[in-house]
Amino acid sequence: MGLEATSTPAHTTKKKKKKSRYEMENLTTWLLKQEQAGNIDAELTVVLSSISLACKQIASLLQRSSIINITGAQGTVNIQGEDQKKLDVISNELFCNCLRSSGRTGIIASEEEDVPVAVEETYSGNYIVVFDPIDGSANIDTALTTGSIFGVYGPDQPCLVDLDDDSTLDQAKEKCIVSVCQPGSNLLAAGYCLYSSSVFFTISIGSGVLGFTLIPNTLDPAYGEFVLTHENIRIPKTSKIYSFNEGNYDLWDEKLKKYLDDLRKPGLNGKPYSGRYIGCLVGEIHRMLLVGGIYGNPKNKNAKNGNLRLLYECAPMSYLIDQAGRKAIDGCQRILDITPEQIHQRTPIFIGSLKEVEKLEEYLS
Template identity: 60%
Template sequence: MAFVLPRSLQQQGLAGQVRTNSTAPSAVHPVRQASKQVCVPAVSSPAAANGPQPSGRAASVVPKAVAMTPESKTLGRRSSKYEIFTLTTWLLREEQKGNVDGELATVIASIALACKQISSLVNRAGISNLTGLDGGENFSGEDQKKLDVVSNEVFANCLRSSGRTGVIASEEEEVPIAVEESYSGNYIVVFDPLDGSSNIDAGISVGSIWGVYEPSEECPIDAIDDPDKMMEQCVLNVCQPGKDLKCSGYCLYSSSTTIVLTVGHGVWGFTLDPAIGEFVLTHRDVKIPEKGKIYSFNEGNYNLWNDDLRAYMEHVKDPAAHNGKPYSARYIGSLVGDFHRTLLYGGIYGYPGDKKNPNGKLRLLYECAPMSFLAEQAGGKGTTGKRPCLEIMPEKVHQREPLFIGSKHEVELLEHFVAGKRM
């Protein structure tokens, strides 16, 4: 028997054809109609958010345009407005590129954890009785702040528990420490747990600095039963030139907590988002300006400097030598704070030797070499005034060296004066 359409559909002229956007409720089974409604998510339809649609026309799904971040372009996909690029994500990408291995990534992640803890301690120092002196001195005879001691413990504990460090050396400890065999790994980490701690009680920015080395093949630390021999080997492992660094970086504790680091392939910065507890990429492939008219020196020591350095200082302050615009002075008294500004704005930071301290007061392993590695990866320069910091082979764990670091042009100008030349 032939099937005959209802008269109502014949009157609409639908015999023998299909209307793809028809919604005629009288011609569609109610269950099928309901299933069609379920298949169109309301949140995907911009028109649905603007109220009911005209009858006889289904709501169209129009995807919003989504911006492509540099990371998403690399991965060949669209990004979401909720996508964030964290330090963890960056480490995974660097491992995929072959720039770091899994052990080094673990070491860096452990350092980031230590920085989070220290950031919290710094922020709460005033209300947690962590300001003021600890009452003791470190091996160099310097007064230790309470936070110096606590930060050193935090850093050391995080590195030990990572299971990827064999030797750790701190500015606050007299000798390097061989990590217990049960936790032992391969990497050597040197660090200044809290640089600029004299500023803590005033609420001024401070920071942590670190460098990571591979163990020296000539100085293994395993399978040594003699504790004295092991310590001797530890020292030899630690004393490596800055050019052998596998990673260096610093963490700035200020209005925000920011990690800046390099693994030998550019400089990257990550800012801690307290809402999620993660370091988020905020400074991509940082390059220090070639020139910068800011100098950061403690001019209180001016009369203790040699004639060449004083001549340089007079030059940068002379309006006639710079078209009426002399350099500006900016000095925080915290290497991390001063260097961070120099890295972003350009200029030069200097801690020279003087009549009281011929080699300055900054340590080569914990401060000069890691910061110089960062500066050179960003297109800048780090020097003692006479030779690159990265070329110096340390003879002692706590060896001190003068440091001039910043924009390449500015550091070379200083070297010109230190060599006895004049403009």
């Protein structure tokens, strides 16, 4: 009997290769895969790689900060009137240098800089990068949690500096950058790097949130390699953890006080909410991404517009939270719906698990 030819049905699809439990994917490989899939372009790949390099360098310095005498105050004050630590200044310089050398960044805006920095045209690209080089710098001298926060805005709206009016160059740059940096529409990527018992790099490019953990690299022991350890991070819808600086309690409005008072009362299970406060936004958001809860930095009698910066801190974190399926508001509207008017603009923020933020909204309405 002759052999009959067999054919595979047209509808049959190739099975997806199962990932080995021992297979590791680093950040560079992941970025290249996203580029190949058309999720990001080659220029954004370079920008994000440059940011990760800056984070590795900062992590290395933090681990050795006490030994090489870079703790303590710098003796200078930033544009917000805050005393700068030595590592505030050093980390800002590291971020700026890495972004300049990428050749893909057009304008850099840092919490530590008075005005946006336009990259020299020879080395310039189209992307705008905003960042807080060291969040929670008050924790440096006691070796507690710190972090870096970043956001990348796209080149689809060129930032053209117009000097036809009476504005100075610095004013024109600020006007230009706030016109482009619209968190709800032009923010293409955002994330943070946590410096703690481990170094954790969290990122979103608009299709979920992923986490990479820094591991030693035998070829480059000073910096190591970010390896994918957390895929598709989703915040629990509810969690009985709240994070507010309750030292400001008497400065808050009555509706917010009532909300906090009720959280501290025992619930149906006989237990109240648990209070957690790290003093570092990156640390608060990192815990929340993994276990849920709510974080609040509200306006108060001494800070009518809140304490945190919209572009450098609140917008990137709100982008991450939104991608993880949860919510961030200023008390009245979504953070991502706010139109910036100044580069150092501040805003109140409440951010976290969906049901916890919705519960807060009932009190504030």
